[in-house]
Amino acid sequence: MIRVMLFIDGTWLYANTPRLADAFGDPDFHVDFGKLPRVLADEVSRQLGDAEIDVVRVHLFGSYAANYDLRDDEAVQRWLDFFDRLKEEYHYEVELFPVNFMGRRLRKIDRATDDPFEPKEKCVDISLATAMMYYSAIPNAYDIGIAVIGDRDFSPMLQSVRRLGKRVAIASIKGSCSPEFADPRDEARVKDFDIVWLDDLLHRLELKYERHQLACEAPIHKGARMVWTTFHPRKGQKFFCEECRREFSRQKAEMQTQFVSNVMETDAYMERVDTAPQVSRLTGTIKRKFWDRNYGFIAGHDGLDYFFHLDDVMDGYGFDEIYEGLLVEFEVRKRPSPDKAGAAQRVRVQTNRMVQHQDEDEDLDLEQEGHYVPSDMDLDADMDADLDADVDADLDMDVDDVNVDVDEEVEVDA
Numbered sequence: 001m002i003r004v005m006l007f008i009d010g011t012w013l014y015a016n017t018p019r020l021a022d023a024f025g026d027p028d029f030h031v032d033f034g035k036l037p038r039v040l041a042d043e044v045s046r047q048l049g050d051a052e053i054d055v056v057r058v059h060l061f062g063s064y065a066a067n068y069d070l071r072d073d074e075a076v077q078r079w080l081d082f083f084d085r086l087k088e089e090y091h092y093e094v095e096l097f098p099v100n101f102m103g104r105r106l107r108k109i110d111r112a113t114d115d116p117f118e119p120k121e122k123c124v125d126i127s128l129a130t131a132m133m134y135y136s137a138i139p140n141a142y143d144i145g146i147a148v149i150g151d152r153d154f155s156p157m158l159q160s161v162r163r164l165g166k167r168v169a170i171a172s173i174k175g176s177c178s179p180e181f182a183d184p185r186d187e188a189r190v191k192d193f194d195i196v197w198l199d200d201l202l203h204r205l206e207l208k209y210e211r212h213q214l215a216c217e218a219p220i221h222k223g224a225r226m227v228w229t230t231f232h233p234r235k236g237q238k239f240f241c242e243e244c245r246r247e248f249s250r251q252k253a254e255m256q257t258q259f260v261s262n263v264m265e266t267d268a269y270m271e272r273v274d275t276a277p278q279v280s281r282l283t284g285t286i287k288r289k290f291w292d293r294n295y296g297f298i299a300g301h302d303g304l305d306y307f308f309h310l311d312d313v314m315d316g317y318g319f320d321e322i323y324e325g326l327l328v329e330f331e332v333r334k335r336p337s338p339d340k341a342g343a344a345q346r347v348r349v350q351t352n353r354m355v356q357h358q359d360e361d362e363d364l365d366l367e368q369e370g371h372y373v374p375s376d377m378d379l380d381a382d383m384d385a386d387l388d389a390d391v392d393a394d395l396d397m398d399v400d401d402v403n404v405d406v407d408e409e410v411e412v413d414a
Helices: 010-015 017-024 036-047 070-089 124-136 152-163 198-205 242-259 267-275 385-394
Strands: 002-009 053-066 093-100 144-148 167-172 212-215 226-229 282-290 295-300 305-309 326-334 342-354
Touching (some): 002 010, 002 124, 010 017, 010 053, 017 198, 036 053, 036 144, 036 167, 036 198, 053 124, 070 093, 070 242, 070 326, 093 124, 124 144, 152 167, 242 305, 295 342
Parallel strands (some): 002 144, 053 093, 305 342
Antiparallel strands (some): 212 226, 282 295, 326 342
16 A cells, blocks of 8 residues: 655645635635545545555644734634644644744734834744655655645755655645646656646535534523534533633733733843744643633743633633642743733643642742732632722723634735
8 A cells, every 4th residue: 555644834825725715716715624635645546546545644834923912812822723623633743833923913914004024934844844855764654745835945855855766746726836846847856746736626625614503611601501603622622602702802801911921012022032942831830710700820830920811721621620739731822021920821731639839938929030910819719899899990991802813814924
């Protein structure tokens, strides 16, 4: 049986999805990434006379926004959820690299008209090329490599893969493909098959949204919990209806405005963030939890505090299952600034045991460390009603609702 590996330039494919939507005649068209590997393998099989093919691995290379304006948080989280779905449900090998937005909005249209900032993606192309070359040098790793690409810069890599005795197929998009790849004479010697145009396979690749009923698991939900939706939660992911998601976004934006650092505060801080290595995950313990507002703070093992919200908690854990002292791991969405906490995302319970509470005198004093501690951080669950009213008044602020369409393209200058 012929062994096939796929190598997908995820940034290029996502950026050109609107072109596929135009060809399909539906602006809401999206590629079904669960079908994509098998459809492309079948096309290669057809060119080989219906040979039997085994798709042994699918690699996707892409990027995600880091250090962005928190008003775009929902869009970024949905994008990260998409990558998690590829790994968990479709068993993709996903390699991601951060794009530092330096506190800006994701879409250029949402930034100041005189802001010259352009986000820059790094490492995606070279990571794809390295992986395809690496596996081509391993005996029996794959016989045919299918590259889902359009950039001419991959030509030297494709030529080298073929010199190592592997066969190469290219899948691309009309109008977004290097002429070298589309050349039927293949004068550049980059492929062993006729190019596979995704434009010709759209009916087989279409992601179909089927309405079904799910029970909203949000603690703030009102009314009947069974609602109609096209959303399919990942394994272990809790489902929140659209109304509850909007309310969570409003709550989260309000709390982050008060408690979370803003990387736009100083040019020096932005410069430091831009050159600092990206932290993938940290560990820490739940330091404070506010039951009635669905948020809390993590004391990171780096000695800093990080804000988190109910919808940042992963793996199906409810907010009632998160308790103070619980050991967790998380990704850093925003680094702390001298006067405010950072922000955590993708919070996962690391263990079910309670971390032994430190003596009160040994607790980290963030004020002395130069980090902001909200005045109500030390409130107990049995705080009196008058103090509650004061805190509610303090938190009563006008915050624009976060309403970013995750499907809109984020321009990235590769």
